[in-house]
Amino acid sequence: MSEKPKAVKKQKSNVGDLRADYKTKYGFNMPDKSVYRTKRGLNEEVIRDISKTKDEPEWMLNFRLRAYKTFKERPMPQWGANLNDINFDEIVYYLKPTDQEKRSWEDVPEEIKQTFERLGIPQAEREFLAGVKAQYDSEVAYSSLRDELEEEGVIFLSTDEALRKYPQLFEEYFGKAIPPADNKFAALNSAVWSGGSFVYIPKGVEVKRPLQAYFRINAARMGQFERTLIIAEEGSFAHYVEGCTAPVYSSDSLHAAVVEVFVKPGARFRYTTIQNWSNDVYNLVTKRARVEKDGVMEWIDGNLGSKITMKYPSCYLVGENAHGEVLSIAYAGQGMHQDAGAKMIHLAPNTSSTIISKSISAYGGRTSYRGLVNVSPLAENSKSRVECDALILDADSASDTFPVMKISNSSAQIEHEATVSKIGEEKLFYLMSRGLTEPEAMSLIVSGFIEPIVKELPMEYSLELNRLIELEMEGSVG
Amino acid sequence: MISKIVHPEENTKFQVTENTQFIALFNDYPDGKECKIELEFNTEGISAEIICLYRLPERKSLHLTTVAKHIVPHTSCNTVVRGVLESKTDSYYIGKILIKKQAQQTSSYLSDRVLVLGDGVKNNSEPILEIEADDVSASHGASTGRINPDEIYYLQSRGLNEKESSDLIVEGFFNKVLETIADPEVRELAANAVKS
Structure with a gap:
């Protein structure tokens, strides 16, 4: 018990300000002409x-x-x-x-x-x-x-x-x-x-x-x-x-x-x-x-x-067999509030939808998932699956989940799952036992966490997103 | 762990001071009554369960809110809601897990499963997480659906008729939760409350 808070503290000092490099890397402002x-x-x-x-x-x-x-x-x-x-x-x-x-x-x-x-x-x-x-x-x-x-x-x-x-x-x-x-x-x-x-x-x-x-x-x-x-x-x-x-x-x-x-x-x-x-x-x-x-x-x-x-990107599924999908990643650092989510409105039979949301909060940031799955009486046999996972990287940060499911058709099959957790110490320990430093290990775990969405991006964008996330995590080394 | 039957009113609050199962049954509830069960965790090292079981007869409605509010470190809560909806029923459920900043090492879970038997059913579910501490584990899951037709088919191939098959499946659906009730008398009471 007495060791745990210590571990948290250490991890925090290592992470540093994730956005400290922002100004030099992305912070530029061309003269306004x-x-x-x-x-x-x-x-x-x-x-x-x-x-x-x-x-x-x-x-x-x-x-x-x-x-x-x-x-x-x-x-x-x-x-x-x-x-x-x-x-x-x-x-x-x-x-x-x-x-x-x-x-x-x-x-x-x-x-x-x-x-x-x-x-x-x-x-x-x-x-x-x-x-x-x-x-x-x-x-x-x-x-x-x-x-x-x-x-x-x-x-x-x-x-x-x-x-x-x-x-x-x-x-x-x-x-x-x-x-x-x-x-x-x-x-x-x-x-x-x-x-x-x-x-x-x-x-x-x-x-x-x-x-x-x-x-x-x-x-x-x-x-x-x-x-x-x-x-x-x-x-x-x-x-x-x-x-x-x-x-x-x-x-x-x-x-x-x-x-x-x-x-x-x-x-x-x-x-x-x-x-x-x-x-x-x-x-x-x-x-x-x-x-x-x-x-x-x-x-x-x-x-x-x-x-x-x-x-909250939304899909109005107005025709039979229509399908809607939202994959969402949110990162909230210092002073940020990411209130993101998705809406799926099922208005026709056999419609289906999937929402997958991954969020990370650090340095007092707050991420909120806010979502709606609405199945109208006309939407016979519709299906929806929602999955939200949140990672909280330090004690100052917070995460919320506000899903709403309004189901007005008896044949609908609806699933919702959400988890909130921090980076597992076992995982960190394992990676560090393999020779990675703590920030490297954290960075790797975060990359793995968002991987299901990153792999859906076109090549140059997944590179850019990885670059951005790396930049966010890079402060952790200093 | 002690088992305790609760009769939730509009705003029922409990301070959890010992390991307790709070069991709410709704068989004799007035139609459409608002009820709320809130557990507040102010004592370290305590764990509790909220178990809500209901079988909503035709044309009835249920408005239920559960809250697990974790204020101090080292507490855990498991919220389990199981409902069966007959024709033309409305169900409104809000299930909150609140973890305050000081409440490190909390684990809190919520599972809300609804089995739809009839037609014209409205089912609204809002599982909410508000987490302000980091060293915690919290999750919720909610699902709604009809009985899997494959399961009915299997039981029919074993000689049961359709009604018997679906009754058996509903019984099994509740039994998984009933089995976790520690006190045999309370378990019996709960089992009777969800019989068809």
């Missing part, structure tokens, strides 16, 4: 300004204004993490870094290139990628799409561009999965959205290589409100990947994205996010997929960094 930015704060004028600058059709302006009204009316959510410190008047809602989108790499401004270089997107790697859309601040700064995809009819554009080029397709789906009235932050996004990706996969087309987008926030106090709209037509397949590595700056920044995915009959779509926001960012994202008959939707969600994350 925005061409256009709105004033701080939000009012109707700002929204008209944004819409005018983007030269949008009338319906979009009206949509934004209606959403702004909803945003003002809706109260702040009083559950989950504490959001009361967000000051909506201190945020710049729109800024445009370069005059126009650049097609070729050579045209991309030098600072932006440097930023990407530090993010570690090697030139050679681009050859492997189907298309790279890199979002630097609010607008897509660099974009390339391989010719073969264009030939197959795949559309991969910034959301703004798509509104200009494909207005009909756009209007048909925009805001249909997540209406502005859904929640306060979806309303805010609907009012001031800018950037994001638009993906359209035509019927039967299989995109073998992942479509990638890099998201960044650069200017301090800049809210990022990207809007992503994805339509996977019948029998198609694609994998969309986004990663975020925001630079460090002192004032609180707000990221409120909306992602809508439409999975048509027999289609399969996979959406992968790796996020490493700096720890002053509020990350409040609404992600939702509508999955039709025989469709499959997979969300893979990695949340590292940010001050508060509240994100």
Whole structure:
């Protein structure tokens, strides 16, 4: 008994500040050279300004204004993490870094290139990628799409561009999965959205290589409100990947994205996010997929960094045999609260869903799993399995699990399991007896803990995630 | 370990001072009554169990909350909930495990299993973990489902009819928990409460 607390203490001193290296490795902030930015704060004028600058059709302006009204009316959510410190008047809602989108790499401004270089997107790697859309601040700064995809009819554009080029397709789906009235932050996004990706996969087309987008926030106090709209037509397949590595700056920044995915009959779509926001960012994202008959939707969600994350990717399984899946990793360090989870709404017979969540908390961080499995009376023979595992690395950290299961059909088969534990001393002891130092052993155990999710990532992303986790754990050596 | 029958009210609280099994039965409960059993662990080295067994007859509803609140180090708790739902029943269950910062070396588990026999059933389950200490082991599991048709088929091939087969399976479902009740008299009482 008297030995145990000692062991805990020792382990703590070895781990050090996991994010101590963040500034040198990822903490950079390129000089802000925005061409256009709105004033701080939000009012109707700002929204008209944004819409005018983007030269949008009338319906979009009206949509934004209606959403702004909803945003003002809706109260702040009083559950989950504490959001009361967000000051909506201190945020710049729109800024445009370069005059126009650049097609070729050579045209991309030098600072932006440097930023990407530090993010570690090697030139050679681009050859492997189907298309790279890199979002630097609010607008897509660099974009390339391989010719073969264009030939197959795949559309991969910034959301703004798509509104200009494909207005009909756009209007048909925009805001249909997540209406502005859904929640306060979806309303805010609907009012001031800018950037994001638009993906359209035509019927039967299989995109073998992942479509990638890099998201960044650069200017301090800049809210990022990207809007992503994805339509996977019948029998198609694609994998969309986004990663975020925001630079460090002192004032609180707000990221409120909306992602809508439409999975048509027999289609399969996979959406992968790796996020490493700096720890002053509020990350409040609404992600939702509508999955039709025989469709499959997979969300893979990695949340590292940010001050508060509240994100619950959801699947509305509206067609027979539809399947939804969420794999989620969360890491909460000092001053962070990762409130992440998933929602599965079973609305048709024979639908199935799986949620696997792994979370790690350290240095006073808090991870919360918040999830919902809802089986409607119509969803005969549906199945759902939920698995949440949490690791707590020291005595200052905490972890919660808040799953809700609402089952209104007698034939449903639902399973939920959750565990919370620390790193087993036997495991540490065994690895150390094999010659590893304590931090190495811990790092290895943590890698093993998240392995089931990391192995689902495309190669370069699993490398990046491993790099990030290593960086988090690296402080442990010093 | 002593076994103790409890009659949970809207807010029933117990300070756990000796190793105890708290057994809640719901056979004579008014329909839809809110009940809550909270165990508070303020004495080191104590372990306890919460056992809730119910068989909800047609058109009835149950609102149940259990809380295992660990405040001091070295305590353990096992919460076991087993329910059978007949047609048109509603069940609402919230099962909390709270481990406070000081409560190191706690182990606390919760298992909630519901067997659905009838149609038109609503089953809501919220197992919650709030863990603020690190040297602990806590987990929960919840599952809902019908009787596996393979099991019924097997028993029918052994000469039982469908009703007998499902009764036998339900009996076995409760028996696993009944066997863990230390006091034979209490066990008997509990077994009678969940008979069809």
